[in-house]
Amino acid sequence: MRDGVFALATAPGRAAIAVIRLSGEGVGAVVERLVGKLPPPRRASTRRLRDPDTAELVDEALVLWLPGPGSFTGEDSAELHLHGGAAVVARVAELLLRLGLRLAEPGEFTRRAFENDRLDLAQAEAVADLVDAETEAQRRQALAQLRGDLSRRHETWRSALLDALAMLEAAIDFPDEDLPDALVAGARERLSGVAREIADSVGDTRGERVREGYRIALIGVPNAGKSSLLNGLVGRDVAIVTEIAGTTRDVLETPLVLGGYSVVLADMAGLRATNDRVEAEGVRRAGAWAQAADLRLLVVDGASTGSGWTGPADLLVQGDLVLLNKSDCPPGADRRAAEGWAIERGLETLAVSIRAEELDMLRSRLTEKATAAMTGAEFPAATRMRHREALSTASGFLDRALHAESDPELVAENIRLAARSLERIAGRLDPESVLDRVFSTFCIGK
Ligand SMILES: Nc1nc2c(ncn2[C@@H]2O[C@H](COP(=O)(O)OP(=O)(O)O)[C@@H](O)[C@H]2O)c(=O)[nH]1
Ligand SMILES: [Mg+2]
Missing domain, CATH: 3.40.50.300 (P-loop containing nucleotide triphosphate hydrolases)
Incomplete structure (x- = not known):
């Protein structure tokens, strides 16, 4: 588990309720010091929240204890539902800092969820989209993406590519058999179907629109x-x-x-x-x-x-x-x-x-x-430029696999590269710098 962080998850300013969310190492102990006994897991419980050094009452709060790995981030987490005044929030934040937690970076909760395999990168982006959604169509799209509709399309293609690759590799391994010709033809057929679908998806701008x-x-x-x-x-x-x-x-x-x-x-x-x-x-x-x-x-x-x-x-x-x-x-x-x-x-x-x-x-x-x-029958394969670029790269490799290369080894290599481009949309292969860029557009507390 990573270091304990917290952030105001609701909009700053005067409101009925303000939610501070906490996640990571030591969160359980910190909440215990503030409210006494931890509430039972995932059960909303009202607690008196006190300054642990002076025992002064700071607020009466609704407390949620969400132990990992079943929480959103996959780590031990908690939520403090406070009265939504600026003074209450400021005082509780000060206590949390004093007890050793640090303020979360923008998007850090979602990033932890991604790093703990609770979400893939496209689903993490959907969390941001859902928070930003102002129209019904945006809400529907973000929610479907969060539930995996976008990722499933890429996964279907990727697994078809891996099938084609397996057929091709079998043909490469047994060059003297009768089998290979049929295998190569089967692999090509499989491949060209997927290649066409991916090429079409590159021109489909519905999701971004x-x-x-x-x-x-x-x-x-x-x-x-x-x-x-x-x-x-x-x-x-x-x-x-x-x-x-x-x-x-x-x-x-x-x-x-x-x-x-x-x-x-x-x-x-x-x-x-x-x-x-x-x-x-x-x-x-x-x-x-x-x-x-x-x-x-x-x-x-x-x-x-x-x-x-x-x-x-x-x-x-x-x-x-x-x-x-x-x-x-x-x-x-x-x-x-x-x-x-x-x-x-x-x-x-x-x-x-x-x-x-x-x-x-x-x-x-x-x-x-x-x-x-x-609108369209299928969920769009891209809802951001990042997705479209990866699809376009995959499409380029498949084009080479089908039309430019004749050496079976090179055909196989291009299929592998295409599959990798698709995986990149789920963020599994990306270096820190790419992830930094994606999550930096999130707001604090997300
Ligand atoms: N009678 C009538 N006049 C219009 C109509 N729409 C615009 N106008 C007039 O046409 C002139 C130019 O309009 P404006 O909207 O500024 O045109 P723009 O230069 O294309 O933006 C103004 O004097 C408007 O009042 C319309 O539907 N009917
Ligand atoms: Mg005008």
Whole structure:
């Protein structure tokens, strides 16, 4: 067991209850000194908490004694549920330090759980995700990952790779038999199935979208009504709206929850050629953001004629939407032109305005789009860049095993390396530095 640590596990500040959690060597003895007899294991018990040197009463607390190895960290642990005042927490922390415990590092409890094999690294990340979850989709995903859904997918692939490897090694060991040809063919078949699944998973961004938000860009020429739509969709005045073209310059990212999914809606500078240096930088950033977005909404002022709406239209890809805006006004020539242009390219159009019914329609269409982009039959194989990079590396090795190498020994070696990349997602092979990086993003008490 490692040295005894403690941390405030609840948010700092005034609250009804504050929970201090303790784990590691000597925790049982420390709690005993504070509350007298240890409560029975895993049974919530109220205790008077006293300063062991002066016997002064410090608080009345609910105490949980959670002996290892069945605890979250796998070590002897305890929880002190205190009255949530700053003075109470400060005094108890001071006592714990005096009794020889140290303040835990960020993520240290989860790291200990990982190091004691209570969780793999992807599950440990899920603990952080669950704490950070603000939407239903984020909560569901984090919980499933914590329960092992992500790790199981990689484990299935890894074990298929090891099967293929075993077949191949059998063929290498008995080069004179009849058996090997069938074995090699069997191994290849096994391998190419897994390789295809892993390659597909590298391009699947659902998991990261759920965590980070589905990105929607409002694009169009100045005065098309982008800022008005953003304000209408989020229901407050986030962006400045004026009749002066070129009002919006920074990319204005606004978080939004649609159908339980986290969405980032971005208003930006109208895309046009300009001599104004500030506006030009805004236009450059707008273009970059729009290109990287998951969905682009081309806003066209349907009431105008000759607005130059085609300028930003090049940025649209299949699946994007063309919004024929200001439908409360008599249509101008641009509306018909944009409609025809969209039909020709198989892009969906939607007549919109800042009127409530049309905003509702737009909101529900965007909800459908976001939901479709983030749901799927299987749990995603990656919910972070770290996972995707490992999958991509594995995919590269399998590609070489299948297509580049002919020497069976080298084929086998590439399969082994691919399997190792998958294991890395569970964190079993990683050096301290990688683990440090993962756990440093956690907060204290987690
Ligand atoms: N009639 C009408 N005017 C609108 C609508 N949306 C925006 N406008 C007006 O169009 C002008 C430009 O709007 P704004 O949102 O700033 O456009 P942006 O430059 O694309 O951000 C403003 O004067 C708005 O009041 C709409 O649905 N109907
Ligand atoms: Mg604007």
